[in-house]
Amino acid sequence: MPAALAEPSRALRRPRRAGTAAVAPAVAPAVAPRQAHADSRAPLVLDAAARLFCHQGFEGTKVRDIASAAGMLPGSLYRHFATKEDLLVAVYLRGVEQISAAVETAVQPLADPWERLQAACVAHLEAILRDDDYARVVVRVRPADVPGAADRLTALRERYEALWRALVAALPLPRRTDRRTLRLMLLGALNGAQNWYRADGAASPRVLARQFVTLLRESQQPLREPS
């Protein structure tokens, strides 16, 4: 995820090819300037939008705010994005890409299903609590609150949740366990932290995530339908 954060605008345009991104600029530095000029401001716009959507919500953010945060006039913004909703979708897309990458990176070296789940929680929580304005927007802005983009937003969220479905599917659980509820409960608990977590608190996102998973993990022996 740090890597993803370091080259944010690229992720929007090109297919993610691991390892290539860091090398390419070094190989063809002469091309970079031209490209950089061509759409140098678009990533600025996206960054500004992500920051503002994340802090003030979608409705609370005015197009003028985004423009001026990006150092341009409102009209100029529409060279890059047709509507405010499209801008949100672009932020969402990259948020999903980045948090997906973060989770995948965190999970990849691990084999044990519970360890993988915990690593995913850590990555998720760090992204939505601290690191990543884009990822934070994905959690902060509710699809249903933006009618003009609800479908696209929901589809993007779905894409990310597929990751979690796989993680939960791999857990060794009693047969009758409702894995869907387990997944949604866990994500709900994680995302809810955005409402109360304060950076200056005692627990880091990492510690918090471990607590969450421990909670879940130890409980799985008796997850049964209570009478």
Add this chain to the structure above:
Amino acid sequence: MPAALAEPSRALRRPRRAGTAAVAPAVAPAVAPRQAHADSRAPLVLDAAARLFCHQGFEGTKVRDIASAAGMLPGSLYRHFATKEDLLVAVYLRGVEQISAAVETAVQPLADPWERLQAACVAHLEAILRDDDYARVVVRVRPADVPGAADRLTALRERYEALWRALVAALPLPRRTDRRTLRLMLLGALNGAQNWYRADGAASPRVLARQFVTLLRESQQPLREPS
């Protein structure tokens, strides 16, 4: 007004305390008619606002919508509430009152701390998923999304969460357990259900709540700070 707000809404919903609602008018019949008549539309406004805020969010709900849902014109609405934010606060207040009452009622006959927690979860979940537009607004509308009322909204939420603080404080847990995190995690998981719960699904709010608590309860042996 708090009294007025507390009274009509109760009568509207359930005979929460049988006999009381019907008696009150009889006690003060001389004042009741004029006042009752004069105020008779305010609860309508509040109900309409609760329903709309709950379904469309705060920004998504227009004052005109509320007024027309209450059978009046926008101007008339301002006889009862000074601002749209005040209206939201009033809904919030009653939402907190009602969900508090629901939880307290559910918890009261029980003695075992875990049983009390589970009963609270059931009551909370039934309120925010099904029963109570007012309570749903409390979960649905994020204080931070309404700058003009954020403080008051947060204070009301606090008031409700005090209940949960007590419930969690009563749990027999290892000394080092972070009860604040436990509480917030649980509430986050419960509230998150509003985003994905569908009434036609397999699990009722009641079953869902039991799953949540079982999850928590069984896990409390090892909830310790990971190294």
Add this chain to the structure above:
Amino acid sequence: MPAALAEPSRALRRPRRAGTAAVAPAVAPAVAPRQAHADSRAPLVLDAAARLFCHQGFEGTKVRDIASAAGMLPGSLYRHFATKEDLLVAVYLRGVEQISAAVETAVQPLADPWERLQAACVAHLEAILRDDDYARVVVRVRPADVPGAADRLTALRERYEALWRALVAALPLPRRTDRRTLRLMLLGALNGAQNWYRADGAASPRVLARQFVTLLRESQQPLREPS
């Protein structure tokens, strides 16, 4: 038509009942004030819109212009009309109503088809050249130039042209005469006058109209397909 012009706002709201309009106010003068207050500004808006659409075209007229000509702010206009297009349609509607009334009134006392046609031309020309901003808009603003209202505008024009279809149908003409072409040619010639007629010119609309019809009338013996 003079009657229609004398009470313009009424025509928009009530079905035209000949003779009643002039009497009603006298019969129930007590009701008038309340009614007059209720929508006192809406006719002002409509009049202002008609005048401006007529002089500057639809695109050339800004909502702000209409509002300030009506003595209000742009936002206030939307109490009365949902969109600028709707306002145009309302003007069109009344334009059609008024010019229809003018033509019908002029034609009614006459029996001879050619005399009726000539009277219709006089009425039409007087309306679109001098008397009636509303009627002028109907000729001035081309439906195709206002995509958002083209259908409704065309339908209204159709309604008016039906009158002319009847007038032309009644003419004693050779069987093979293409009456549709005759009608459209005549109306085209009449409407075209809006582009070049100047009030200070030698010929009045009345004289002009007579010239047009004479032109047509005398030619009808040989209107045949030339070889």
Add this chain to the structure above:
Amino acid sequence: MPAALAEPSRALRRPRRAGTAAVAPAVAPAVAPRQAHADSRAPLVLDAAARLFCHQGFEGTKVRDIASAAGMLPGSLYRHFATKEDLLVAVYLRGVEQISAAVETAVQPLADPWERLQAACVAHLEAILRDDDYARVVVRVRPADVPGAADRLTALRERYEALWRALVAALPLPRRTDRRTLRLMLLGALNGAQNWYRADGAASPRVLARQFVTLLRESQQPLREPS
């Protein structure tokens, strides 16, 4: 007209001096290629503008549309035309040139004034109904709708109408006939056809034109001031 089409961009800037156009390149052949190449896109722009102005009107056509229809970007367009209004004037100019040429060509071999008028009508109608986007714009776009170019547009129309003044002046008519009204009425009727003529209709522009003239011609015995 074909000649005019063959040297489009030149006609735009200089007064037409017969014979010069073909010679100039021969005189300075060294310059021609670069110039010719450089100028090669301007006619494309003009054609695109004519097509779009004709189909969507002036206001309805965006500079971007023209540019992209001409295969260039908006900024590039301003190498050729200083303003959108200038572009319209250029289209108008060529429209007038082309329809004038068409009418003159049609009229030239004929001697009889009525036959000449009829030939002019045929040529005019074919141009504005079918053949010629440029000529269509002249009829479609009303000078008064483009304040920034109204004077120039009117002047160009005047130039074309001079032709018709001559044609009408040559007609053997009773002395008291108002030839100006006759001319304007006829042109109004012809131009009005643009609003209702459909290519799939029964009558071709040619047949239509003949009907129009027959109409006029036969009527001229009694075109007198009615009492």
Add this chain to the structure above:
DNA sequence: AATGAATGAGCTTTCATTCAT
């Protein structure tokens, strides 16, 4: 000559709120 991002003024429309009646 061509690009295309940027400009900036201006557009139509929205909406919480006010106020004369």
Add this chain to the structure above:
DNA sequence: TATGAATGAAAGCTCATTCAT
């Protein structure tokens, strides 16, 4: 108390035009 027309600030967006490259 209720009305509903009016307010006025601000919103999202458009578009002819400019300008550094």
